Amino acid sequence: MDNRRFVRQPSARMWAGAIIILNIVLLLSCAPPEPIRLGYIGGASGRVADLGIAGRDAVLLAVELRNQAGGVAGRKVELLIRDDEQKPEVAQRAVRELIKQGVVAIIGPMTSAMAIAIAPIADEAAIVLISPTVVANELTGKDDYFLRRSLPMQQYVRKMALYQRHVRGLRRVTAVYDLNNRAYTEGWLNDFRVAFAEAGGEIIQAIGFASGGDTAFLRIAGELLAPQPDGVVIIANSVDMAMFCQQIRKLDAHIPLIGSEWGATERLMELGGKSVEGLMVAQIFNRNNTTPRYETFRRIYLDRFQREPGFGGVAAFDAANVVLESLSRRPKEKNLKKTILALRRFEGLQYPIVFDDFGEASSDSVITVVRDGQFVVVE
Secondary structure, three states: OOHHHHOOOOOHHHHHHHHHHHHHHHHHHHOOOOOEEEEEEEOOOOOOHHHHHHHHHHHHHHHHHHHHOOOEOOEOEEEEEEEOOOOHHHHHHHHHHHHHOOOOEEEOOOOHHHHHHHHHHHHHHOOEEEEOOOOOHHHOOOOOOEEEOOOOHHHHHHHHHHHHHHOOOOOEEEEEEEHHHHHHHHHHHHHHHHHHHHOOOEEEEEEEEOOOOOOOHHHHHHHHHOOOOOEEEEEOOHHHHHHHHHHHHHHOOOOOEEEOHHHOOHHHHHHHHHHHOOOEEEEOOOOOOOOHHHHHHHHHHHHHHOOOOHHHHHHHHHHHHHHHHHHHHOOOOOOHHHHHHHHOEEEOOOOEEEEOOOOEEEOOOEEEEEEOOEEEEOO
């Protein structure tokens, strides 16, 4: 018997189905891989918008440059941006949204109050949260998923306090600080107080105010000057710092002014004008730096956004590149946080960034003074 007549021959319909399946497989194999998603969170509105916008644009630039160079392991990087509005509940909601959308890391936030609000959420989700500018002592020494590119404030605030006492000869100072970012401002104030006292100085009066409210700047300026201090310390954002400088200068044109680095943005110069001349600030950023990496970045940033990056932009670009470099060098399936801490050392725009076991970065700091509308390094 000839068994061949019992073998079913493929029908035209079967061939058509096979061709469709083959085409689908080929299309899927040719489709670009899913992008790697990163998040950014920072204040893009309100009185600290200059810091948040500088950070946002710098991270965007870092991602664009990485994608132009081929992305990470052949995959494009997609940046998801959220405005925390400097409100804890908004920041918490934004971080949860970013995590739900599958980000592998979040760059930000830019202020300590927001970091304290969202760090536990990132930690619970095991998502790296790396802040460019947060320096609050409250977040120091914790084995969690919060990392920071900036060194803890205690180091450079101490440097500033000792400079004021030993070099400028100030002994009695008053201070004003923002109650809406207490994790930063009260920490800064206390660190300055301790170091200044060790050197024989004293904060004879400290006044808190709520940024964004109906602040009586002139009245507070009068209260700061009433005890006849040797100098006034201002711990605030750029807008409020400029306002206090203006009102203090109306009452005393020559008293030494000391500011926190939070307010040391280009917006301070725009708003403060001549009133901020002579203001002294400790910073982790040197605008006069001439390293090729920084000069190239600054030129590209200026061309792209038509403004200076400032310390927020530089720190955010560094933080973004820590994440991007770690992703590109991460062994398969290895935890991103562990990769960052294992690599430990990264090239920053102005100097190397070295993380300790808790994700705290060591870096340099400088003391600057405003001269002719520019921050000039004095130590």
